[in-house]
Every structure is written in structure tokens, then in C-alpha cells.
Amino acid sequence: MLDPQSRGASLSAAEFFARVRERLTLDAPHGITDPDFIPARGDHDAEPVMQKIAQVRPIRPAAVLIAVVDHPEPTVLLTQRAQHLPDHPGQISFPGGKIDKTDADPAATALREAEEEVGLKRELIEPLGYLDLYMTTLGYRIVPVIARVEPGFTLTLNTAEVDVAFEVPLSFLMxxxxMQRHSRQWQGVERHYYALTFGERYIWGVTAGIMRNMRERIYR
Structure with a gap:
């Protein structure tokens, strides 16, 4: 059951951050690189058959930053991938990328990628906890890092990777x-996925799936 107040998703910033600290940890989730471990969360939440496809893909460890900005009404920082990128051009994403061997942990990956992609300074970010490991159809195993971000920052976009950065009220996302389950034809097959529409922004796929997991973990 969801808490009564979660129906309107009206948690204050302080309440939200307190719940994250209470319910999550910064202990790296199990199974990031283990081929014998199948993450419970992933693209297969909306399309169960995708789990079998993902299991035969090479494992690609990655981390993303769910940057929750500590405004009186908290927001989440999102990016729109550059249109010229070969993979998922124009898609709405969290800052993030592959986990490098030199990264101390998934949180370090997410902080590094956020600074590289949009110029969000590490000293403004407080990592709070990891959501469940999320497996994509292409074999990515993504560690989502929820973090508190000080407001008032200035961003510098890496236009090789990002066209736009913007904020969406956390209350809307939650x-x-x-959150709806949509479908589309892809290579002659009907595929299902989760999505939200915020004005002209269509937030779907992995980003929406991770937000759905955040709602379940923090608002349930």
C-alpha cells in the first residue's frame, strides 16, 4: 500500500530526504557484474520477455545520479541527450554513464558523470542512497544514486553529450x-515501457522505470 500522502506525492524536501536516509544505504547493490544474478528491477518490469533478452547481453555496469534539488518544492535535474548521439538521441536521461575501474564506487561514477555532462559541482551534491539495481534490454546494469543537491548552481553543458538540462518537480514525477504504461512498434514487435509526459518533455524507458522504482521504495 502507498502512504495516503503519497497519492499526491506532496512530501516536503526534508521529509523526502529523511525517508531516503531511512530506507536506503550507500552499500553498493549486489550483482552489478555477476552474470548469475538477475536484477529484480529493469525494462522487464513493463515487458517481462525482455529479461530473457537482457540475460544474453554482455554486462555493462553503469550508474546515474538522481539529483534532487533542495528547493522548498524539490525538483529533479534531468538532461536531454544530444541529437547527434548514435544511441538514444534526444532521450530524457539522468546524468550518468559507465562505471570505470578508477571509480571508487557507483556514487563516484554518478558524481563524475554529472560534472562531465552538465558541470554540476561535486561539493554541491550529497549522495544519500542507492535504489535497486536496474537491468536494461541492452545489458546495462544501472545503479541509481539518489542525492541531495544544493540549489543555486550554474550548469555548463557538454554539448557533445547533452542538448538541454532542466528540472521537473519531484511531486509531479511521483x-x-x-506514470503510465505505453507501447510502440519496434522492429515489427510491440514493446511496452513506462512513461510520463511533462509539458513537451516525454520521459520514458529506463528513466521512467527508475522513477517508478523510486516511488515504490520511498513513497510506499
Whole structure:
């Protein structure tokens, strides 16, 4: 059951951050590189058959930053991938990328990538906890890092990777009914996925799936 107040997703910033600290940890989730471990969360939440496809893909460890900005009404920082990129051009994403061997942990990956992609300074970011490991159809195993971000920052976009950065109210992303299950034809097959529409922004796929997991973990 969801808490009654979660139907409107009206947690204050202080309440949200307190719940994250209470319910999550910064202990790296199991199975980031283990081929014998199948993550419970992933693209297969919306399309169960995708789990079998993902299991035969090479494992690609990655981490993303769910940057929750500590405004009176908290927001989440998102990016739109550059249109010229070969993979997922124009898609709405969290800052993030592959885990390098030199990264101390997934949080370090997410902080590094956020600074490289949008110029978000590490000293403004407080990592709070990891959500569940998320497996994509292409074999990525993504560690989502929820973090508190000081407001008032200035961003510098890496235009080789990002066209736009913008903020969306956390209450909108977490509100009951805004998350929907959509479908589209892909290579002659109907594929299902989760999505939200915020004005002209269509937030779908992995990004929406991770937000759905955040709602379950923090608002349930």
C-alpha cells in the first residue's frame, strides 16, 4: 500500500530526504557484474520477455545520479541527450554513464558523470542512497544514486553529450497517475515501457522505470 500522502506525492524536501536516509544505504547493490544474478528491477518490469533478452547481453555496469534539488518544492535535474548521439538521441536521461575501474564506487561514477555532462559541482551534491539495481534490454546494469543537491548552481553543458538540462518537480514525477504504461512498434514487435509526459518533455524507458522504482521504495 502507498502512504495516503503519497497519492499526491506532496512530501516536503526534508521529509523526502529523511525517508531516503531511512530506507536506503550507500552499500553498493549486489550483482552489478555477476552474470548469475538477475536484477529484480529493469525494462522487464513493463515487458517481462525482455529479461530473457537482457540475460544474453554482455554486462555493462553503469550508474546515474538522481539529483534532487533542495528547493522548498524539490525538483529533479534531468538532461536531454544530444541529437547527434548514435544511441538514444534526444532521450530524457539522468546524468550518468559507465562505471570505470578508477571509480571508487557507483556514487563516484554518478558524481563524475554529472560534472562531465552538465558541470554540476561535486561539493554541491550529497549522495544519500542507492535504489535497486536496474537491468536494461541492452545489458546495462544501472545503479541509481539518489542525492541531495544544493540549489543555486550554474550548469555548463557538454554539448557533445547533452542538448538541454532542466528540472521537473519531484511531486509531479511521483504523483499517482502520472506514470503510465505505453507501447510502440519496434522492429515489427510491440514493446511496452513506462512513461510520463511533462509539458513537451516525454520521459520514458529506463528513466521512467527508475522513477517508478523510486516511488515504490520511498513513497510506499
Amino acid at each position: 504523483a499517482d497517475g502520472n
